[in-house]
Amino acid sequence: MKKTIGIIGGMGPLATVKLFEKIVLNTRADSDQDHPRTIIDSNTRIPDRTRNILSDGENPTNELIESARCLERAGADFLTMPCNTAHYFMEEVLKEVELPFIDMIKETVNTVKKEFGSSKVGIFSTDGTISSGVYTKVLQKEGIEYVLPSPQSQKAIMELIYNIKKGQYDNDLTRFFTAIDELHSQGVQTIILGCTELSVAADMYKFPDSVNYVDALVVLAREAIIGAGCDINS
Incomplete structure (x- = not known):
């Protein structure tokens, strides 16, 4: 069932729209009925997590609980969340x-380890x-070596993330691409896109192919399809 x-x-x-889109695009289906039923609560009242x-920003826990309860009452069988x-x-x-x-964090790290x-x-x-430390703790547990961006590169990453949140899509990605080159020069072959706005960016812009990318949103979409008992596109 x-x-x-x-x-x-x-x-x-x-990012919420993108998760639903990726669920649809990654489902093998011949008809509407082959897709998983999906209930979405786009709760924009959830305070900024970072x-x-x-x-001293407002704690988002109460609103997250409200969304989880809302989905439970609506008939969801399990929960997903497109926010790392x-x-x-x-x-x-x-x-x-x-x-x-x-x-999503654990499944993304599992995908990195598997691939x-x-x-x-x-x-x-x-x-x-x-x-x-939501990612670094899981990576350490799995024995996977990781590298974090320099402060300057992290600033460029945050700028892109929050520009997308603001609806600003005409972005100069020079410094963001420099951040990719920086990690590549340190021996990094794979970068986790561990923010769903970066998943949005990956669809909007062409990223350099010097490294591999593991998109946490794609990982979550595919695991959700499996969890719903549907088939994944090969």
Whole structure:
């Protein structure tokens, strides 16, 4: 029996749209009925996750719980969430619902390990994701060596992320591409796109092919399709 996907969204809205799009595009289907039923709560009231982790920004946990409960009431069989940084808060959220949760962080690291072994990886994400250690802790547990961008490169990454959140899509990617070259020069062969706005950027712009990219949003979409009992496009 097929299951219904629940998406805790709104962080940001376009990243939420992109997850649903990737679920549709990655599903092998001959008709509407072959696709998974999907319930989306694009809760744009969820406070900024990075601001809470780094400073005195409002805690997003209560709104995340509200979205999880909303999806549970609506009939979702399991939860997904297209926001890497927000995974930092999910332990508390999941105490308030009875639904299982697909952990995008763990599944992304599993994909890295499966496809690229223990080769050195880079992490492109928000300051909040880096500070919280949601990726680095899992990579360390799996014995995968990682490299973080320099402060200057991290600033360029954050600028691109928040420009996309603002709806600014005509961006000069020179400094962002320099950040890629910087990690490549340190022996990085694979970069995790660990922010869903970077997943949006990967669809909008042509990234240099000097390294491999593991897009956390694509990983989540494919795991959601499997979880719903549907088939993945090869």
